Amino acid sequence: MNLLISILQEVSIEEKLKTAPDDSYSIGVFIGSMIPFVILVIIAYVIYRYNKKRAKNE
Numbered sequence: 001m002n003l004l005i006s007i008l009q010e011v012s013i014e015e016k017l018k019t020a021p022d023d024s025y026s027i028g029v030f031i032g033s034m035i036p037f038v039i040l041v042i043i044a045y046v047i048y049r050y051n052k053k054r055a056k057n058e
Helices: 002-008 013-018 023-057
Strands: none
Touching: 013 023
């Protein structure tokens, strides 16, 4: 599992930007690199709210 994660994280953003066809490609690279973090924050928030409501009802 750790090997898979390390392989996925070895993506070089600087290399992608150097080989980009135009400047608007950098916006897509930035958004694509932020999506995993945003999804992780959303999942953490949903778990927090679920546990908070469950504790309040008990």
